[in-house]
Amino acid sequence: NEKIVLITGASSGIGAATVDKVIEAGHKVVITARSTDKLNKIVKRWGEDKVLAVTADVSKLDQIQNVVEKAKEKFGRIDVVFANAGTGVNTPGIENGEPSEWKTMLDVNINALLFTAKACLPALKETQGHFIITSSTAGKKTLKGSVYGATKWFAYGFGQNLAAEMAEWNGRCTTICPGMVNTPFFDEAKPDKLDPSDVAEAVVYAISANPRCDIREITLMPTQ
Numbered sequence: 280n281e282k283i284v285l286i287t288g289a290s291s292g293i294g295a296a297t298v299d300k301v302i303e304a305g306h307k308v309v310i311t312a313r314s315t316d317k318l319n320k321i322v323k324r325w326g327e328d329k330v331l332a333v334t335a336d337v338s339k340l341d342q343i344q345n346v347v348e349k350a351k352e353k354f355g356r357i358d359v360v361f362a363n364a365g366t367g368v369n370t371p372g373i374e375n376g377e378p379s380e381w382k383t384m385l386d387v388n389i390n391a392l393l394f395t396a397k398a399c400l401p402a403l404k405e406t407q408g409h410f411i412i413t414s415s416t417a418g419k420k421t422l423k424g425s426v427y428g429a430t431k432w433f434a435y436g437f438g439q440n441l442a443a444e445m446a447e448w449n450g451r452c453t454t455i456c457p458g459m460v461n462t463p464f465f466d467e468a469k470p471d472k473l474d475p476s477d478v479a480e481a482v483v484y485a486i487s488a489n490p491r492c493d494i495r496e497i498t499l500m501p502t503q
């Protein structure tokens with residue numbers, strides 16, 4: 280059955296790949312990011328009946344609230360939210376990193392995730408809907424980019440606890456933890472990384488599962 284799926288970080292990488300897979304699976308999407316031109320190209324490719332684009336900086340609560348309002352105006356409801364926007368600023372640790380870089384990661388990987396949940400939960404409660412988070416394998420182990428890694432630990436932990444909060448009204452929360460993925464997140468593409476479409480397929484699987492099945496987390500790693 281057709282679902283209305285709101286995707287953050289939809290202008291590029293994992294988010295953009297997920298837009299394609301979700302539409303191919305028969306759903307409609309609301310896409311958001313800061314790059315209006317990139318969002319408009321996606322609308323042009325799939326058509327306005329299947330895609331609504333609303334530009335937003337998701338680290339601002341009022342801007343993500345506006346996305347939700349526009350989504351409800353056009354499609355009447357939201358069934359799934361994929362909170363995927365995120366950033367790693369040269370993955371700095373403490374010794375070599377700058378506080379301004381840490382702030383960007385905290386704003387986008389932590390605050391924006393909380394704001395997205397805050398803005399979307401009332402709509403998801405109406406549909407007994409599904410919240411999906413992009414964390415990372417960096418949210419389950421240690422790596423040198425201590426600040427980025429810690430923001431993804433937050434995303435993982437938040438997902439586990441939000442699942443309990445949403446379960447009170449039969450909502451579900453899935454946290455996706457990919458290993459390295461070939462996206463503009465990295466300067467250099469490498470064949471041994473995952474493809475963004477691999478993560479997109481995991482999202483489609485989570486969306487398609489029977490509502491009795493509460494998929495709390497999906498971890499996917501490059502085979503090599």
Ligand code: NJP
Nearest residue numbers: 288290292293312313314336337365415457459460462464
């Ligand atoms: O990266 P990229 P990915 N407000 O740079 C958006 C996680 N991850 O697809 O605003 C609104 O292609 C940005 O849009 P724009 C990673 O932590 C990755 O790899 O137009 N949107 C763009 O659409 C992140 O959570 C890997 O610049 C904002 C998107 O976010 C997620 O995957 C591994 C924004 C970033 O797309 C997607 O990253 C892993 C803001 N303030 C987890 N700031 C990996 N690539 O290896 C950014 O485990 N965006």
